[in-house]
Amino acid sequence: METVIQTEKLTKRFGAFIACNELSFTVSKGEIFGFLGANGAGKTTAMRMLCGLLVPSSGKASVAGFDVYTQTEKIKRSIGYMSQKFSLYDDLAVAENIRFYGGIYGMSRQDIRAKTTELLKELGLESEAKTLVRELPLGWKQKLAFSVSIVHDPEIVFLDEPTGGVDPVTRRQFWDLIYAAADKGVTVFVTTHYMDEAEYCNRVSIMVDGVIAALDSPANLKQQFAGASMEDVFYELARKAKRKGD
């Protein structure tokens, strides 16, 4: 299995505060990797380092084969990203957002056009091509944001709490999209609070107080911690946490 993300004792310090403490893990191609943890555990910091947004204090990491210290530009070209706030432009239309992000990642105009048609069909948004994003319901916005984040066919896509505030049906549909992407070979690195979503991942890591307290498939974790659900596993680990809140 090809490794797309590799970290070795990855650490980030903010003054005396150690946000991420010697994280070491690997992620394989096509995996759906869940990155869990309570608020303040250090998830977002870790993700930002992997995206090339934050320079680590020490340790090693490579994403899509590129070093996070010296090759951040190449990393940015190979990844997609979707933040908590969805970050689509409210005052641009659906098609215009797709065109913009496609263009930024260097896609040719033909490719963009083809991709746009394909995307709109997949999401069932053909009739909304010219609708301004701010007029879309939350669920559509979210799905659109995900699709836009992989419009340039990246190797890895990072999702930061993508399903916040959305009803369960839409969440299922969203995960269908994630599965579809993973099937095509895109590695999905997702952070989430929702423990039921943890069940959908191939492997899950749980961060507590800046360290990885557990890393395995959901099935193995449930066995290891004698929990009926991932929620129990999480509760078992997180309740000993000293840090609370981001």
Place this chain on the structure above:
Amino acid sequence: MKELLIFIRKEFLHVFRDRKTLLMLFGLPIAQIVLFGFALSNEIKNSRIAVVDYSKDAVTQRMIEKIGNSPYFNIQRTLASADDIHSAFKKGNLKVAVIFPASFGDDLMHTGKATMQVIADASDPNQATTITNYLNQIVADFNGELAAGGGQPMQIVPSMTMMYNPELRGAPNFVPGVMALVLMLVCTMMTSVAIVREKELGTMEILLVSPFKPVYIIISKLAPNLLISVVNLCIILLLSDWFLDLRVKGSLLLLVTGSVLFILTCLSIGLLLSINAKTQQAAMMGSMMGMMLPTMLLTGFLFPIENMPLALQVLSNIVPSRWYFIIIKRVMLKGLGIGAVWQEMLILTGMCVLLFTISLKKFKIRLQ
């Protein structure tokens, strides 16, 4: 009452934690007073003047010397010919050129008359007029010297006293204007933007859902800006006293009362503006167009109101700062008492009460 205090406390924390906005709130008045008070002036000194002397005799020498000695002029250079004047003016450094035609001195002695030509760059008309006048005075002085032997008969001498501002400093005119402008800015713009910001963030809804009376919310929003404005007023008065020697000649109480009236009027305008604005940008633009521009133009401190076309003069009557400006000038600079400003105070009070009632009513409706 206790609930009101809780709200007010929260609002104060908002404002005082935002250091950058605080910089503007307190820094602007300070910077303006210091800069404008010292720097702005209507006096015209050291104007750069060029001389074209075709005659080059003792008389012209004497005249040039006189001009050079005057504090109003600074002889920049001597030009070879009058043709050079236009290009010198274009460069922008010269204000006025003086030409002595050939045989100036001879003409003067033989025919009793000689004409000196003055060419002024009238891009700034007032400057040109004033400079030309200064030159006229110097020439008149020179003529007096010429006639010294015979004694100038029947001289009417105007003795002029410049009142309230003998040194013609810019400060007495600008400081009251700056006071009005700054207070208005803070109260109107800051208030309206702050309220709309809460609307945008969604925290306004939370306040409205709480069991507290809506009027408390309003008062708490206005309170910090009221306090900041009063503090600003004190800072401005102190700075004017220390740095600009502008003391409050009249009653301080009267001045403060008038100021508080004005502040309250502006606060209610800010409230009104915040009702219709959907975004912070809109609130800011509204304040700028609706308040700042009219205040700058129609208060009367930058441009005299009586010069304006009738329509604008009438319009200026509804600008609160126009009345406040009169009150400050009369109380602070001329030292007059309530007898001289009661009309203006009444007008301000009327405006204040009217605007407050309207804005409170409208706000309450919106809240419902």
Place this chain on the structure above:
Amino acid sequence: MKTLGFILEKEFRQLLRNRQLLRTLLLAPLIQLILLPMAADYSVKDISIAVVDNDHSTTSRRLIEKIVSSGYFRLKGYMDSYNKGLTMVEQDKADLALQIPIHFERDLVRDNKKQVFVAINAIEGTKANLGGAYLGSIVADFNEDIRLQWQVSNPAPMVSVASSNWYNQFLNYHLYMVPAILVTLVTAMVAMQSAFNIVQEKESGTIEQINVTPIRKHIFIIGKMAPYMTLGIVLFTMGLLVAWILYGIVPLGSLWVLYGSLVVYLFSMLGLGLLVATYSGTQQQAMSLCFFFINIFNMMSGVFTAVDSMPGWAQAIVNTFPPSHFIKIMRPVVLKGSGFGDIWPEILWMLGLGLALNLWAVLNYRKTS
């Protein structure tokens, strides 16, 4: 490079779609340009004067008549005591009070000299200056008249002055104000809006998304600046048209020089907007900071008061304001036809300031993200 194209496309789309903003941005300057010059008339007319005539002689009456019919003054009252005249000045009912003392005519003939007293409200310096100057020259004129009349020969030679006003024959204040107002227009809109726009992206989170993409920071910045540069040029052009239609002002100098200077100027002001944006976390902060600068620029850059009248230290400070240099270009080019050879020092200043501001802004931007 191609990415720049996509960014520009997005930025322009967003700008043009914001109807409310567009309306304000285009209307507001127009209103300013119409209202401001109307109000901004510093020419001093109708100086109100209160006269106190204690002499009631032919001479004193003729002097008063001459003053009143000069057109510079408006007679507000005939008082019977100097104190009453002073009170009128106090109450802002008169700008000047003139007192002709008792025995004016008699003493003038007998002693060859006599004083008249003038009290001037000097709070507003220009008015006081000009009021005093006008009155002085009217009195001097009158002096000449009565000398001739009384046939007092004046054997002494006299120099007379022939004055002419260039570039503004009719001493029209609009010619002076409108070019400068054009500058203030463009300044406020461009600097504030560009700062706002960037801070808005910060607040909404889209800037984070941009940070993850391979867009270079300098490309992003250029993309942000371009629409506002365009806006500035459009506004300026509109302003020139209005100046022509409403006030009959046609630039004497070359339009190339004007627009070239405009671009350099906008470059510096956008740098300021960018700088403010890097120091602001919220729109409110951006607004406060912009306001701070723009207010000071408006008052001190020579729009309303001449920079030359300021003390040396103030002039040094003013030299760091880009608007003051652009105004030093606008007025000469529009009114006197100055060319590039005349104003190049100002362009150099603006270029230098622009580079400094933009550099500072870019360095700051890199640091904070």
